[in-house]
Amino acid sequence: MKIIIKVLKGKDCTLEVSPTSTIQELKEKIDVALQIPATNQKLLxxxxxxxxxxxxxxxPNIKEGTKLILVVMKPGLRDCIHRAFRKYYTEAQAERLTNEFMTDFEAKxxxxxxxxxxxxxxNCL
Known part of the structure; x- marks a missing residue:
């Protein structure tokens, strides 16, 4: 079935999904289509x-042609660091480096x- 994703202050996109797909899987499709990380998405x-x-x-209210609202949340520090590592490393390496960075950062x-x-x-102001 096709559903419509309406991005607040953004554009719409239509995605093909199956009723057995999870919301997380839908968010991953949105990530591919709109380049919005799934962790920064809230579907309403x-x-x-x-x-x-x-x-x-x-x-039960989601059927063919249903419009879901996508709220894009600002990424946190962890998401920004992870995205930067993903540019240069594999997903597994980026995840490991992000975890190590955050552990070290929180300790410091x-x-x-x-x-x-x-x-x-x-000093920052």
């Missing part, structure tokens, strides 16, 4: 978010005092 039907683990058939951040963070923030 009648104003309610769709659960990644549910199938399309589990939502915990070592900082509030005064250190305030000085850093003042």
């Amino acid at each position: 039907l009648l104003g309610r978010p769709l659960n990644n683990d549910q199938t399309i058939a589990s939502y 951040l915990k070592e900082q005092s509030l005064d250190d963070l305030e000085r850093f923030a003042d």
